[in-house]
Amino acid sequence: MKFIFFTALLFAFSISLHGQTLEGQILDQSSSPIAEATIINRANQQHSHSDLRGSFQLEKVAVGDTLEFRHLLYRPKVLLVVQTDSSIIVQLDDLAVELEEVVINNKVNSLQLLSDIDLQLQPVKSSQDLLKKVPGLFIGQHAGGGKAEQIFLRGFDIDHGTDLSITVDDMPVNMVSHAHGQGYADLHFLIPETVEQIQFEKGSYNEQKGNFATAGYVNFKTKNYLEDNLIKLEAGQYNSARVLGLFKLFNSEKQSAYIASDYQATDGYFESPQHFDRLNLFAKYSLNSSPNNHINITASHFQSSWDASGQIPTRAVEQGLISRFGAIDDTEGGQTSRTNIRLAHKKIIDAHSLIKTSLYWSKYDFELYSNFTFFLEDSINGDQIKQREDRNIYGLNTEYNRFFHFNQLEGALIAGLQLRADESIDNELSHTINRQTVLEQIQFGDIQEKNAAAYLGAKLNIGKWLIQPSLRLDYFDFAYTNHLSSEYDHRATTKSILSPKLNIAYQQSNRLQLYLKGGKGFHSNDSRLVIAQNLDEILPATYGFDLGYNWKISPKMFLNMAYWYLYMEQEFVYVGDAGIVEPSGRSQRQGIDLSYRYQPVTSLFFNLDANYTHARSIEEEVGQDYIPLAADFTLQAGLNYKHSSGLYGSLNLRHINDRPANEDNSIVAEGYTLVDANLGYEYKQFDFAVQLQNLFNTAWNETQFATESRLFNESESVEEIHFTPGTPFFLKLVMQYKF
The missing domain is CATH 2.40.170.20 (TonB-dependent receptor, beta-barrel domain)
Known part of the structure; x- marks a missing residue:
């Protein structure tokens, strides 16, 4: 009996010293999984990454440790570990309007992050104005507001879309062999307030x-x-x-x-x-x-x-x-x-x-x-x-x-x-x-x-x-x-x-x-x-x-x-x-x-x-x-x-x-x-x-x-x-x- 008690005491001491493996899942605000997020234990610098399901495992975690959750597209979050014997769910907030949080990394398009900030800060008057968020892109209306706009980019008079591919949720906007001209892209069906990101x-x-x-x-x-x-x-x-x-x-x-x-x-x-x-x-x-x-x-x-x-x-x-x-x-x-x-x-x-x-x-x-x-x-x-x-x-x-x-x-x-x-x-x-x-x-x-x-x-x-x-x-x-x-x-x-x-x-x-x-x-x-x-x-x-x-x-x-x-x-x-x-x-x-x-x-x-x-x-x-x-x-x-x-x-x-x-x-x-x-x-x-x-x-x-x-x-x-x-x-x- 003393031997069993001593073994349990030694096991508990080992856990407190080395910690357990913590499992969890990282989600965004719509409860969708976030892949490739980084999890860091500030106590011992152990780290891990989330998979496609947003799931992760982090070793050597003990009660009282501080964990930091990071992803290039989300605001960092810090949590205190209160228990290690159950799985946790962590939700990350969208990136704030802070240039300081824009990180240069091979895994992310830095210009895309700048566009996200521009979209939050500047008012958009119409769906076509969303195109102006692309650096260097100009538009012009010339037929009563209902006709697709003329587009200028990189030395192209693109007319209505001949040399710019435009999609909404990967659904094409450009019209091939259109009655008014090749590539005609009428974006007026898009409500600007429903747009989350311009890629x-x-x-x-x-x-x-x-x-x-x-x-x-x-x-x-x-x-x-x-x-x-x-x-x-x-x-x-x-x-x-x-x-x-x-x-x-x-x-x-x-x-x-x-x-x-x-x-x-x-x-x-x-x-x-x-x-x-x-x-x-x-x-x-x-x-x-x-x-x-x-x-x-x-x-x-x-x-x-x-x-x-x-x-x-x-x-x-x-x-x-x-x-x-x-x-x-x-x-x-x-x-x-x-x-x-x-x-x-x-x-x-x-x-x-x-x-x-x-x-x-x-x-x-x-x-x-x-x-x-x-x-x-x-x-x-x-x-x-x-x-x-x-x-x-x-x-x-x-x-x-x-x-x-x-x-x-x-x-x-x-x-x-x-x-x-x-x-x-x-x-x-x-x-x-x-x-x-x-x-x-x-x-x-x-x-x-x-x-x-x-x-x-x-x-x-x-x-x-x-x-x-x-x-x-x-x-x-x-x-x-x-x-x-x-x-x-x-x-x-x-x-x-x-x-x-x-x-x-x-x-x-x-x-x-x-x-x-x-x-x-x-x-x-x-x-x-x-x-x-x-x-x-x-x-x-x-x-x-x-x-x-x-x-x-x-x-x-x-x-x-x-x-x-x-x-x-x-x-x-x-x-x-x-x-x-x-x-x-x-x-x-x-x-x-x-x-x-x-x-x-x-x-x-x-x-x-x-x-x-x-x-x-x-x-x-x-x-x-x-x-x-x-x-x-x-x-x-x-x-x-x-x-x-x-x-x-x-x-x-x-x-x-x-x-x-x-x-x-x-x-x-x-x-x-x-x-x-x-x-x-x-x-x-x-x-x-x-x-x-x-x-x-x-x-x-x-x-x-x-x-x-x-x-x-x-x-x-x-x-x-x-x-x-x-x-x-x-x-x-x-x-x-x-x-």
């Missing part, structure tokens, strides 16, 4: 992104749950109003659901009222059916209609025929709608592997009336055109991840499959009068386009090095049925492209990272021109690289700088406005990107993004080699103040240089500098704000094109700048209530 990368270096990802990609990740219900009211000049509601249906450890609704209306600042209105509906359901299974179901619908004044010629304003906010043809406008359903499933197979799968379907309708040349082609009836289509998009994304550790080597293997099918029914380009009478059908038919892609990649962490080789294969099937032919006219063709990529990063310290990214990208051409002209260059490729660094100059100061180069093999761009093809030949672009962030105190945050680009056509003579609308310099800067008392405000500046509007730079699109301001106060559940756009009432041109046109009283046509005037001083009041 982006410039260049064509990510194996998960294929078509249109030449200048880069942007993915908007929506929230899985709501912390609060929200009602927001906005009212501004020009009969502008917005009503928003976000409501939790339920929120528990295993499941959550919420709905959102958004209605907007405005007459705009033009002399002819825009009569713009848009309705958005959104719902999301999340289920953790088990620790290893996570399901998301998302449904959304939006519809919009508007009238537009359109682009106007400079001479009409200079001659006093119309004002800056007047119109030559104010019967332009349109209507559009989109319905989305998406099902996503993440299965954690074991502690080191998982598979993610998503299915989606979109129903999209589009009708647009425009007049860019007035009376150039038809001196009696005018040149108004109608572009229309009804589209269905079906898609599947699936990806397998396998994580491994072997001595000093750790990393992951990634394999994925993507399928997408587009059916554009009655895709039409017609000559019309007053949005009523069709004079001539220029193009009319059905488009079927399919894209299958497979990719394989690896992430290898070797000491201070990160090496990411990958390979992507895309296969396209183009088909077009021409309804204008007197006989049955259905033609099809196929094409494939292989895109290798390689990213290398070297982490010199926790303050400095050097990187080199390189890869091949592409964008597809419109099915109609592929079929009509039997093109060889169906999938023109791009080749590029980024050489740069991330430098944490001090705990409160961050700098990113990169030199980049992009060669474009050849482009044939379908111009939906006129129903013609414009080959642009080979081109090259190169430039320097700079992003700087400084937070001297918690309440004050400064951001600066400056971008220089030199863009030229390779096949043209010097002086005739300018790329139209390629901006050579853009700058975005902001000063944001947010005090613990609830007072907040911001000043934001954006600038774009003059840029060539044609190949010899004889016609110039004027640059502009704008300043916006925001002032608000949070009091308990209430938030009151005043938003001021174009604070100094600058007269600026939002979108500009070199266009040949003829007015009704002119005998000869004139080629010059046609523009849409930008927003004058605009005041908006915002009130929101959380509960």
